[in-house]
Amino acid sequence: DTGVSQDPRHKITKRGQNVTFRCDPISEHNRLYWYRQTLGQGPEFLTYFQNEAQLEKSRLLSDRFSAERPKGSFSTLEIQRTEQGDSAMYLCASSLVGDRGRVPDTQYFGPGTRLTVL
């Protein structure tokens, strides 16, 4: 399978605990995005990387959230001191940008990590 993979697929945690999710993009994709999707809503942008550089962060990304892409390949999203409001599906997407970014990239999504905070 050469698609975007995410681990774990499901995570149940207690309020106040820290959680970390991993995303492995499609091989050679240079952009990686994180989105959050709550029940009955469309995905909302959180942040994205081009290679290892984090280029944009949403206001939704509070200081309890941190994302990394240390070697420009896989990425991790950590949530510290989880709250019940963090319960959602966390989606990762990757894309390949060429031509100096003049042609818009198509984002390919992984299966998501469903987080439940009790």
Add this chain to the structure above:
Amino acid sequence: AQSVAQPEDQVNVAEGNPLTVKCTYSVSGNPYLFWYVQYPNRGLQFLLKYITGDNLVKGSYGFEAEFNKSQTSFHLKKPSALVSDSALYFCAVRAPPWAAGNKLTFGGGTRVLVKP
């Protein structure tokens, strides 16, 4: 700020009948528009996109979408729906590269139910 509206929460259609899922958008400059489909407990699957050129875009699984600049719409269509098309459909917009970054802004989704 860019935004997308999907006015119908749910669309019901009989198998074999035409399917239309509506989408309108708001963005500065020329838009880049996308349709994705989501099956239960799965991620989003790319269907098609409009960048420039022909207003009728053909995509995967027999889907197509028509871009209408004057009406700021990008409706998804399929001439003959299948039961397996039952899923959640999302329209998304992205601003041009010179504006507002690279994020996708999604609509709230439309649930499609195709009855046998």
